[in-house]
Structures are given as structure tokens and as C-alpha cells.
Amino acid sequence: MEKLEDQGIPRTTVLKAAYASMPAIIIEPHYVPQSTEASGPAEWSHRITAKVDPQILRSIAAAVRNGNKAPKSALLLGQIEPNWFSSLDSIIKDFEG
Template sequence: MARQLIKTTREDATGFHKPKKAARESILKPLDENAVNAFTQKRQQVVEPPRPAAEMQSEDAVSTEGTPAPAPNDDRSPVTPKDTARTSNPADEKEAAPDAAVELVDLVVPPRKRNSTTLSITLRLRVLERHVEPLTKLQSSGVDVQSIMRSAFNQLSKVTFEPRYVAQVAEASGAGGWSLRTTVGVKPETLQAIQAQVRGGATAPRSKLLLGQVEPAWFSSLDQTIKDFMK
């Protein structure tokens, strides 16, 4: 089917048939080269390179030589500007002076005698069953049981362990749970000699190997101390 042509019923509104107008003339004036050259010369005069130091020193020397020296017989006293004249104040100088540096010294501690060949072993000093009743009576009357035990221990002489095994006192321990702990020193060779005398002594508690040499004197001192507190 043939296409029908579109009929135009009004004038062409595209504007292509209208003639073009001439371009608007520029309102800018042409560049003046004389003005540019004048601006460049003025800028060079303002920004001048710094003069060498030697030239400046020579000018200062010339100005100094041209200045007349003051007359020797001039009685006039020199004038000191008010803003530069200052009166020395000892207090101000003291405040301005820096603090004296504190000299540090080394800490000196007196040497302690240490015997590296001595072993420290903790012993638990027990009470026997016969001690429980008197200690309970003393405690009920307001006496501290630990004070009694410390007093008994202080009356003991220094124990020196011998290289022989001594069994502990074969009496039952008290049921009160009272005991006193103390630390003693023993030589390694002494302890080894004691261990060698006991079957399984190398694995036995070291305190049990030593208590046999302490308990007789300890129980004797505790008996006497309890009697003294009972009076």
C-alpha cells in the first residue's frame, strides 16, 4: 500500500529558510604593547636581588669612618635610654639562675653472709596428747596457746644436727591440732648421711628424718612452759 504524503497546513517554523545575521563585533580593545612593557619595567624595579654581604660591610665601614668621634674633653654624661636601662636585682638573678644539679649516688647495702652449702627445711613441732588438757584449760582462761608454744621454743638451745638417724618420740600427737612451724638449716652431707641409714630415706620427707633430734628437747621445754603458765 502506497504511503500518503504528509500535508503541511502552516508555514515552516524551523527557521532554516531565514538568512543568518552577522556576528556581533567584540567589545575588547586590542592589547597595548607599550603598557605591557611599562608594567614589566616597573616590576623589575620593585623586585631587586639582595646585595652581597661584602658590599654591605664595605658600606658600613665607610659610614663609620665618616662619623666624627666624640671630643675627649666633653663633660656631658652619656644618655641611657629609659627602655634599655635596667637595675640589677639580686633576687631576680637568684630566680633566673638554674637549680643546682642533684648528684646521684649509688645505693650501698651491707653484704650478707650466705652459706650456699646449707639447706633450709621447715619442721612442724607437734604437741603430745598429755599436753592437750592443760593447754585447753589455759586457753579457756584467756591465754593464747600459740604464745605458750612460742615461749617454749624460745627457751630451746640451737639445734645442731648430727649425721645419724634418730626416730621421733613414740607418743601420740594431741588431738587439739596445735603445732608450731620453724625453719632450720642442715648441711647437705649430714642429710645424705641420715638418708643412707633409713630404708627409702632418699624419697622420705626430709623433715621426718630430722624431727627425731629436735622433739625430745622440744617436749621437755613445752612441759616446763605449761607448768609456768599454770601457776
């Protein structure tokens, strides 16, 4: 993405395009661990929103030690990340042309 920024394409443009091209987010009632990839600074992130049925969230939390104390994002991101990263990779390739 730094290469794209050097070409005058703001990272927010890339992140918004990736989010817009993602398939619908469907949260299943099971826990999926988050990616082990190191995350970058906040300016490289994009807020993703999804409605989650409270019962599904309780089911996920119940499957994780101290899940009821964990941030909701930590319980859900593992299910979102594969589609997010796939969409982001695809959009980056599109912008690189």
C-alpha cells in the same frame, strides 16, 4: 594446754614461748626415730626451722630404708623432739604458775 586456753592464754603464745626457750638445734649425722606419741591436729603444732648441712641430711637419709624418699622432717624430728617437748613442758608449768 587446753587448761591454759580456758584461762585466756592462747596456744600460740605457749608454743612460741616454748620455741623461744629451746636450746639451739644441732642436728647430728645419725638417724633418731620420731616419738611414738600421737600428734595432735595442726592447730596444736608449731613450725620449727633449722638449717641443716646437706651432707648431714644425706648421711641421715642413707641410714634409713628409702630415706632419700622420706620427708626431711621425718628424718630430723627425732633429734628435735626431746628438746621441744622438754621446753614445752617447762613453759606450760611456767604459765600454770
